[in-house]
Amino acid sequence: MTSAIEILWKQALKTFDGRRNVGFKLCQKNFDKLWNLMNKITADDVNLNKQVLDFIQIQAAPMCVIDIFENKDLTISIFILKHGVTMPMHDHPGMHGFLKVISGAVQLNSYTLNTSDDHIIKLNKEIAAFRHRPIYVHNSSPACILTPREKNLHEISCIEGPAAFLDILSPPYDVDDCGKGPRPCTFFKAISSKLCTDLPDVIEEVKLLVFEGLPDFNSASLKYTGPPLM
DSSP states (O other): OOOHHHHHHHHHHHHHTTTTSTTOOOOHHHHHHHHHHHHHOOTGGGTOOHHHHHHHHTOSSSEEEEEEEEOSSOEEEEEEEOTTOEEEEEOOTTOEEEEEEEEEEEEEEEEEEOOSOOSOOOTTOEEEEEEEOOEEEETTSOOEEEOSSTTOEEEEEEEEEEEEEEEEEESOTTSBOTTSOBOOOOEEEEEEEEEOOSSTTEEEEEEEEEEOOOTTOOEEEEOOOSOOOO
């Protein structure tokens, strides 16, 4: 019998196949089907059990990552945050993504850049963005979506932990960005804000500052022990 994670993987391959090629056009029907499959994924489907979550609690790193699959079109991973930990605000240059909480609960703060610039962002540069209404996400919540433009930046705080979420990104960070080299993961912090009532789902206009590296935030790697993908 085909496992739920294998079915999801096959649909992800179908949805993002050829993403790296010039002229690739995303099929909305395939995208919606992938989202619906993502909504049904549970911790049991990837063998994320209490033993694994208990092990997370004794690790020094604030976050653990389980890599499930990666090719040139997409990556599938599980991220596990310790209770009280916040994954700093970061971007996903030119990517589509899904985030599905499968254990615990997180608060998700998403941002949309208010700029015509591309994603090659200079260090210490201030950049304008809209902050969307924060949402509380748990294992019964639908998968969150980010696009190359909408809600492309986010900050994730574990409020019931450990909290684990399944993550699909396309294309992966290390895939070339139209001849510009690997896509950098850029980190930001908010330095000012003002209320915004003109746009639905937006609560603030913010100024973000690009900064380099995260010396106080690291992750540990765990082996995937769930059903094989083929």
